Amino acid sequence: MINIKGFFTKWRVAFAALIASVAVVLMPQSSTAEYADVVINNYADAAGMRPAVFPHWYHRIRFRCKVCHADLGFKFKAGGNKITMAKIIDGQFCGACHNGEISWSVENCGMCHSGIPGTPTSIHGSTIQRLVAPTYKALPKDGQPAPSDAPADAAPADAAPAEAAPAKAKKK
Amino acid sequence: MKKINFATIVAAGLVCFAAGALAATEGATKDSMQLKPVKGEEGKVSAANTFNRLLKKDKARNLPPPEDGIHDADNEGTHVLQPPLVAFEGLPKTDFGNYVDWVQSLQKGFLNPRYDRVDPTVEPLVMDLDIVREVKASVPDVVFPHKPHTQWLHCSNCHPAIFIPQKNANQINMSAILLGQKCGVCHGKVSFPITTLSCKKCHSKPKPDDWKPPLSSASVKNPWR
Numbered sequence: 001m002i003n004i005k006g007f008f009t010k011w012r013v014a015f016a017a018l019i020a021s022v023a024v025v026l027m028p029q030s031s032t033a034e035y036a037d038v039v040i041n042n043y044a045d046a047a048g049m050r051p052a053v054f055p056h057w058y059h060r061i062r063f064r065c066k067v068c069h070a071d072l073g074f075k076f077k078a079g080g081n082k083i084t085m086a087k088i089i090d091g092q093f094c095g096a097c098h099n100g101e102i103s104w105s106v107e108n109c110g111m112c113h114s115g116i117p118g119t120p121t122s123i124h125g126s127t128i129q130r131l132v133a134p135t136y137k138a139l140p141k142d143g144q145p146a147p148s149d150a151p152a153d154a155a156p157a158d159a160a161p162a163e164a165a166p167a168k169a170k171k172k
Numbered sequence: 173m174k175k176i177n178f179a180t181i182v183a184a185g186l187v188c189f190a191a192g193a194l195a196a197t198e199g200a201t202k203d204s205m206q207l208k209p210v211k212g213e214e215g216k217v218s219a220a221n222t223f224n225r226l227l228k229k230d231k232a233r234n235l236p237p238p239e240d241g242i243h244d245a246d247n248e249g250t251h252v253l254q255p256p257l258v259a260f261e262g263l264p265k266t267d268f269g270n271y272v273d274w275v276q277s278l279q280k281g282f283l284n285p286r287y288d289r290v291d292p293t294v295e296p297l298v299m300d301l302d303i304v305r306e307v308k309a310s311v312p313d314v315v316f317p318h319k320p321h322t323q324w325l326h327c328s329n330c331h332p333a334i335f336i337p338q339k340n341a342n343q344i345n346m347s348a349i350l351l352g353q354k355c356g357v358c359h360g361k362v363s364f365p366i367t368t369l370s371c372k373k374c375h376s377k378p379k380p381d382d383w384k385p386p387l388s389s390a391s392v393k394n395p396w397r
Contacts, residue, residue, distance in 0.1 A: 032231050033240040034256050035269040036362040050244055056362050057256055057270050064285045064296065065358075070326035071289060076357045096289060110249025115242055124242060125269070127350050127360035 035125040038078050039115050051115035072096050079121035233271055234260060267369050274363075275320040298322045304377060305344070310385050313377040 034057050041051035059068070068074045072093060075081055081093060088095035088106055097103045104111070122129060219225075236255035237243040243250045256270070263282050264273040277283045288294035303316040321330070331337045334357055342354070349356035350366060355374070360366040364373060391397060 032233075032235050033242040034234065035365065037240075037242060039242055050247060053242060055253075055256075057272070058254060058259065060274060060285065061259060061283055062285050063289070064287050065324045066287060066296070066326040066329065067289050070329050076329075076361075078361075102290065108249065108252075110247050111252055112249075114237070114244055114247045114250045114253065116244045119242060123361050125365065126352075127356065127366050128352055131350065 033124045037124040039119045039122050039124070040079055040083065041115070041119060041121045042079050042082060043084060044113060044115075045117060049109070050113040050117055051119050051121075052112040053115045054112075078123045266364070268367050269363075269365050275323075278323055279320070296323055297326070307375065308386060310379070311371070312375040312379060314374045315377050316374070 034055060036056035038054040038056065039051050040054060044051045069076065073081075074093065083093045085106065087093055088098065091099065094112070095106070099105055234256040235241075236257070237250050237253040238245040243253070245251075260270070260272050264276040264280065265271055266273045274283075278285070286292050286294070287296045299318045299322045301318040303318070305314040305316065307313050334354060335342050344354045348354050350360065352360065356366070364370050
């Protein structure tokens, strides 16, 4: 009997250690991405693509804000432009430059669609993200992101486009 | 007995694994933030004595895309992307945001981004006009410089949707800015962030010497004042 009791206490320790190690691994990883990197996940996850990541710093070195935000009509809102690949191929939004003439063309899918699956639409390092909204965490690599996960993590303003995405997929 | 030993080994292994994972995530902390361990009589080290133990750890700056936490390292395209530090070399530095002073970079000629999508010769329409906004609180008054803003942006980006181009027509406060309105449409998202390090970027004009803080209405009404 004494041996069995000892057996259970030891395994209790092992179990606690298991919980602790899992907790550490699953703990929200603080992201160290570049300030103002925009993750755009309006439709990507629902369409089975990685979310697109837009680095402001890279584009700012080459173009002033005015070019995209005044001439091309990009709104000052992450995910607020409802960009689709159809619009890009049509020469709108990203497609104004990413057309093989000013910059590389749309066949380089992975260079934009390079975000970790399941990351909600957000601007990295924004004040609201730091002060109000909970930090997002990366999903485990082997687990497939459930479609319902993204809106739950996203900021309230971003919930609507995420919900609209499955509806669009059905139409197709 | 053999089973008991196995359990302890499993426990120890898991703890080591967890510690390794933690060390990997926090490996980027500065050495200067860590105090040299003080060894007690039995050689134990107290974790309670670490310097600034409740402060956030300094995060690693300007990591390359595969390590930055939002790019998927399993994606081939991620490894084609330019690491930020390659581009930021030689640019003036700041302590926040991208850790690059973008306005200085532009004004000193380190960068010459296009003002037009296709024509690199188009010059921006620059207006050099400082707007002073007196602030009720005791912090320095705000000076809004049109010059750096018009170097990057077009009038139509701010006027009239975000700011009405008329004196005393715009109600601005820090709460609105922190929630992403007015200046906060850009500042705190893409242009320099709102941290305790960057207050003085806007609040830059000291109050006049005879300035006194306004009395609150409760104070004015107080008969025993």
